[in-house]
Amino acid sequence: MAKIIVVTSGKGGVGKTTSSAAIGTGLALKGNKTVIIDFDIGLRNLDLIMGCERRVVYDFVNVINGEANLKQTLIKDKRTDNLFILPASQTRDKDALTKEGVERVLNELAKDFDFILCDSPAGIEAGAMMALYFADEAIVVTNPEVSSVRDSDRILGMLSSKSRRAEQGLDAIKEHLLLTRYNPERVEKGEMLSVEDVKEILSIDLLGVIPESQAVLNASNSGQPVILDKDSDAGQAYLDTVDRLLGEKVPFRFLAVEKKGLLKRIFGG
Amino acid sequence: MSDQSLELKGSLFPLSVLSCTDLSVSSLSQQLKQKLAQAPAFFYQAPIILNVADVEQTPDFHAIKQLFIELKLVLVGVCGASSELKQQAQQAGLAALQLAKDSKTAVTASSTTRQTAVVTSTVNVPMDSKIVEQTVRSGQQVYAKGTDLIVKGTVGAGAEVIADGNIHIYGTLRGKAIAGAGGDNTKRIFCYNLQAELVSIAGNYWLSDSLQGDFWGKPACIKLQDDQLVLAELA
Numbered sequence: 001m002a003k004i005i006v007v008t009s010g011k012g013g014v015g016k017t018t019s020s021a022a023i024g025t026g027l028a029l030k031g032n033k034t035v036i037i038d039f040d041i042g043l044r045n046l047d048l049i050m051g052c053e054r055r056v057v058y059d060f061v062n063v064i065n066g067e068a069n070l071k072q073t074l075i076k077d078k079r080t081d082n083l084f085i086l087p088a089s090q091t092r093d094k095d096a097l098t099k100e101g102v103e104r105v106l107n108e109l110a111k112d113f114d115f116i117l118c119d120s121p122a123g124i125e126a127g128a129m130m131a132l133y134f135a136d137e138a139i140v141v142t143n144p145e146v147s148s149v150r151d152s153d154r155i156l157g158m159l160s161s162k163s164r165r166a167e168q169g170l171d172a173i174k175e176h177l178l179l180t181r182y183n184p185e186r187v188e189k190g191e192m193l194s195v196e197d198v199k200e201i202l203s204i205d206l207l208g209v210i211p212e213s214q215a216v217l218n219a220s221n222s223g224q225p226v227i228l229d230k231d232s233d234a235g236q237a238y239l240d241t242v243d244r245l246l247g248e249k250v251p252f253r254f255l256a257v258e259k260k261g262l263l264k265r266i267f268g269g
Numbered sequence: 270m271s272d273q274s275l276e277l278k279g280s281l282f283p284l285s286v287l288s289c290t291d292l293s294v295s296s297l298s299q300q301l302k303q304k305l306a307q308a309p310a311f312f313y314q315a316p317i318i319l320n321v322a323d324v325e326q327t328p329d330f331h332a333i334k335q336l337f338i339e340l341k342l343v344l345v346g347v348c349g350a351s352s353e354l355k356q357q358a359q360q361a362g363l364a365a366l367q368l369a370k371d372s373k374t375a376v377t378a379s380s381t382t383r384q385t386a387v388v389t390s391t392v393n394v395p396m397d398s399k400i401v402e403q404t405v406r407s408g409q410q411v412y413a414k415g416t417d418l419i420v421k422g423t424v425g426a427g428a429e430v431i432a433d434g435n436i437h438i439y440g441t442l443r444g445k446a447i448a449g450a451g452g453d454n455t456k457r458i459f460c461y462n463l464q465a466e467l468v469s470i471a472g473n474y475w476l477s478d479s480l481q482g483d484f485w486g487k488p489a490c491i492k493l494q495d496d497q498l499v500l501a502e503l504a
Contacts (some may be wrong), residue, residue: 160406203423
């Protein structure tokens with residue numbers, strides 16, 4: 001049975017799509033048949049981050065309306081086996097998604113896939129609600145600053161009241177915290193909330209901490225999930241995150257300020 | 270074959286007992302209206318037992334019954350009645366009940382014999398507190414109608430917890446807490462870590478600015494004293 005995981009945040013621009021692309025790729029690298037669905041109808045981004053924007057023929061809304069089947073619509077990733085993308089429609093709006101339609105598509109995907117990753121749009125309106133409604137697990141992407149943390153708190157409230165699991169009285173959605181754009185130096189200076197602060201406010205399990213990194217922007221611009229950049233700190237942090245998602249115990253890295261060596265201090269680093 | 274459609278079983282229910290020495294309809298009406306104005310929703314169609322142990326004159330049960338209907342209360346029966354009163358109450362279609370000897374009401378009734386005051390108190394089972402097991406998240410609202418509210422987790426910033434009774438929060442209070450929402454100024458707020466946006470008891474409120482100081486981020490109890498909110502240590 002496929003596991004449906006929603007990647008959500010409430011606030012925009014915190015790294016939902018980057019994280020969806022990286023974690024989806026990571027799950028596939030580990031041999032799990034994975035599909036990432038872009039729920040951001042009208043603001044299609046996932047295809048860019050995944051570098052498959054030129055291969056989009058049909059989209060999610062076409063499948064829901066029965067204008068195309070899944071086989072025609074799913075885009076197979078060229079770099080990673082077992083990885084597929086279901087792109088959003090760029091010409092429609094969020095109301096094009098119906099609960100019945102989404103459920104039908106998810107049920108059909110569940111027959112074939114191990115993991116279904118739903119990349120949620122920002123906000124708490126219909127689109128975001130649709131992305132989280134059918135989830136078994138949720139990855140709440142949060143930046144270490146107060147407005148992002150509050151929006152995440154709001155989304156956590158939605159997960160525990162507006163989801164299918166909540167409405168049908170099933171076991172609650174398993175919630176994970178993914179802290180992105182973390183900068184230990186700024187935390188030390190008191191300019192950013194620390195991991196402990198965010199954990200204390202949201203009181204959910206920490207899945208991963210992704211350091212603020214140039215590698216993320218480079219990866220997005222080149223259409224390659226950052227997790228494939230295995231030498232970068234962000235790439236390694238996402239690899240750790242995927243291991244934890246699959247139930248392994250991995251120590252957290254990149255939480256402390258890196259000590260600069262003498263040469264680095266002289267020549268800058 | 271036995272008939273299974275009918276079954277009679279004994280059960281215990283929480284009922285309010287109304288004690289009053291002056292049961293003339295005009296006085297009762299005035300005092301009840303005052304009492305109800307404090308928490309109209311709480312007493313709406315509430316089943317009530319009339320304690321007639323201390324009445325001076327023989328009350329007009331028919332008129333009292335009519336008054337209760339007008340005030341949207343349900344008069345179930347009387348207790349503490351002499352055999353004469355009992356008979357009259359039963360003629361008016363009311364049940365005559367025996368008040369448990371050890372109940373609190375029996376004590377209050379005798380100690381306030383000469384006061385013409387309306388005392389309502391609950392016998393047997395108190396109303397269950399509302400218990401919230403998890404964290405109350407930003408944007409969520411919890412209301413404990415007519416009772417206490419107990420939150421095991423944290424109340425997040427932008428969340429609201431409201432109770433007609435007391436509020437107990439075992440996590441951090443970052444949002445709003447409103448106790449005694451029905452107007453009861455004896456209610457209190459207890460929390461393990463005070464970082465609230467707003468606390469209010471019976472309409473008297475403080476914003477977080479007024480809460481800064483010794484108790485910020487610490488366990489605290491908030492109550493009303495002479496219409497002023499007061500902060501105190503928990504232990």
